[in-house]
Amino acid sequence: MTTFTPADLEQLRSQGLTPDIVNKQLERFRSGFPYLRIESPSSPEHGLLVLDKASIDLALERWNSFLNDGGDVLKFVPASGAASRMFKALFAFVNGNDDYPAIGSPVEQLINNISDFAFYGELQLAVKQMYGNDTTIEKLIVDKRYKDLVGAIILPDGLNYGQLPKALLSFHRYDDGSVRTALEEQLAEGAQTATSNDGKVRLHFTVSSNHRLLFKEKLKHAVPAMEKLFGVKYEVSLSEQKPSTDTIAVTPDNQLFRDDNGNLVFRPGGHGALIENLNDIDASVVFIKNIDNVVADKHRASTIEYKKIIGGLLIEIHDSIVDILEKLENPTEEIVAEGIRFCQNCLSYFSKDQSTDVPFEKRLAALKDALNRPLRVCGMVRNEGEPGGGPYNAMSSDCNSIAPQILESTQIDVSKPENIEMMKSAAYFNPVDLVCFLKRPDGSRFNLPDYVDHATGFISEKSAGGRDLRALELPGLWNGAMSNWNTVFVEVPAATFNPVKTVNDLLRKAHQ
Numbered sequence: 001m002t003t004f005t006p007a008d009l010e011q012l013r014s015q016g017l018t019p020d021i022v023n024k025q026l027e028r029f030r031s032g033f034p035y036l037r038i039e040s041p042s043s044p045e046h047g048l049l050v051l052d053k054a055s056i057d058l059a060l061e062r063w064n065s066f067l068n069d070g071g072d073v074l075k076f077v078p079a080s081g082a083a084s085r086m087f088k089a090l091f092a093f094v095n096g097n098d099d100y101p102a103i104g105s106p107v108e109q110l111i112n113n114i115s116d117f118a119f120y121g122e123l124q125l126a127v128k129q130m131y132g133n134d135t136t137i138e139k140l141i142v143d144k145r146y147k148d149l150v151g152a153i154i155l156p157d158g159l160n161y162g163q164l165p166k167a168l169l170s171f172h173r174y175d176d177g178s179v180r181t182a183l184e185e186q187l188a189e190g191a192q193t194a195t196s197n198d199g200k201v202r203l204h205f206t207v208s209s210n211h212r213l214l215f216k217e218k219l220k221h222a223v224p225a226m227e228k229l230f231g232v233k234y235e236v237s238l239s240e241q242k243p244s245t246d247t248i249a250v251t252p253d254n255q256l257f258r259d260d261n262g263n264l265v266f267r268p269g270g271h272g273a274l275i276e277n278l279n280d281i282d283a284s285v286v287f288i289k290n291i292d293n294v295v296a297d298k299h300r301a302s303t304i305e306y307k308k309i310i311g312g313l314l315i316e317i318h319d320s321i322v323d324i325l326e327k328l329e330n331p332t333e334e335i336v337a338e339g340i341r342f343c344q345n346c347l348s349y350f351s352k353d354q355s356t357d358v359p360f361e362k363r364l365a366a367l368k369d370a371l372n373r374p375l376r377v378c379g380m381v382r383n384e385g386e387p388g389g390g391p392y393n394a395m396s397s398d399c400n401s402i403a404p405q406i407l408e409s410t411q412i413d414v415s416k417p418e419n420i421e422m423m424k425s426a427a428y429f430n431p432v433d434l435v436c437f438l439k440r441p442d443g444s445r446f447n448l449p450d451y452v453d454h455a456t457g458f459i460s461e462k463s464a465g466g467r468d469l470r471a472l473e474l475p476g477l478w479n480g481a482m483s484n485w486n487t488v489f490v491e492v493p494a495a496t497f498n499p500v501k502t503v504n505d506l507l508r509k510a511h512q
Contacts, residue, residue, distance in 0.1 A: 247473075285315075
């Protein structure tokens with residue numbers, strides 16, 4: 001056990017942490033995280049659903065009836081990250097020694113297509129403010145002042161896009177000249193997929209503390225405009241990652257890492273920390289989607305349809321779970337067998353405790369436990385040939401059950417040839433397109449942290465102040481943080497997946 005100084009203890013209290021929590025984190029640094037055992041990649045032959053037209057029609061009908069009957073739904077959008085990684089190539093160019101972008105480079109592509117970006121008008125104003133009213137984007141290009149042009153996009157004196165959150169970047173330009181940010185496109189998508197029967201659209205964005213005021217200022221103007229456009233009423237809330245979810249940093253030899261003033265250093269625990277934010281949401285159904293996976297209105301038809309489809313499928317599965325749990329109030333061998341078949345055939349869940357050689361009472365208890373969990377339906381897109389993380393059927397860390405899991409490549413032991421082969425044969429990847437049911441049949445909320453598999457985090461190598469450190473990443477929000485949920489994977493079209501990972505992704509058709 002590590003001994004903490006009085007100053008350390010005060011620092012822990014201010015973070016909402018305890019010595020016991022930190023000691024457990026230190027032990028995890030020393031022991032590491034176990035790999036999960038893969039049984040198979042998820043596929044139509046191994047649990048992943050490919051819906052036919054009849055199933056699609058039923059799901060759409062069930063979603064509409066859920067909303068018409070007053071069902072409550074909310075869109076949960078992690079939006080706290082800065083967009084700096086979008087502009088990595090631009091920063092490298094501005095800070096580099098070359099005055100001209102390399103032929104075929106991302107910077108050259110950006111400059112050659114600069115007028116096609118939604119932020120072109122804003123950039124034109126920024127250029128004038130930085131370099132004088134007689135200066136334009138076109139003049140900078142003619143004069144080959146490429147660093148000045150690129151700097152106007154990413155630097156604080158210009159648009160400052162290198163430090164703003166993705167949510168507040170201009171993503172799309174419309175024929176009427178209007179421009180929408182990613183935040184506004186999330187508002188639009190919410191209006192088209194998750195409007196309740198009273199015309200209300202509920203959205204929740206997780207934000208960083210230093211961007212919160214920017215979000216509030218943007219929403220002050222965006223919400224009324226989008227309400228008028230779509231004829232809805234928005235209810236938008238914001239939250240920040242809780243300090244108590246930060247994790248301790250350690251030196252390369254797993255000792256407490258301290259800054260130059262001798263203080264302990266904590267780091268954000270990754271998006272898995274947001275399970276706490278999600279746990280605070282009071283809604284039966286919650287859609288989860290990354291902030292940058294949005295498209296312009298004219299490209300959104302598939303997204304709208306499949307949001308409703310996976311929502312309806314979720315409600316259908318929840319209906320079945322409620323029905324089985326009601327039958328289990330007066331259990332028989334036949335009813336228990338029916339429930340176990342449902343777990344295996346619908347949820348792809350296999351537990352040792354549900355085996356026929358297990359005593360009836362233990363099987364019954366295990367079945368009730370298996371069904372009485374948060375539920376999620378996850379859209380999965382066909383893989384275009386990229387091996388790595390995605391949907392798998394995997395053994396739980398306690399080796400007691402096999403269930404669908406969204407795994408990252410860091411959770412898979414790539415020293416085993418059979419795992420490499422399974423990763424290569426994986427036909428689907430995870431676009432982060434989830435819909436979740438967060439309440440029990442009696443209407444009470446699940447306590448979501450109870451369903452985290454704490455053995456599914458990972459350790460990353462970072463630095464601070466020029467010194468190396470090790471950081472502890474909590475189980476990811478849709479990975480280990482939801483390990484013990486009931487999970488169903490379903491194929492969705494590639495047209496529903498249009499992330500913006502680099503600035504030039506905004507030149508793709510879905511964003512034009």
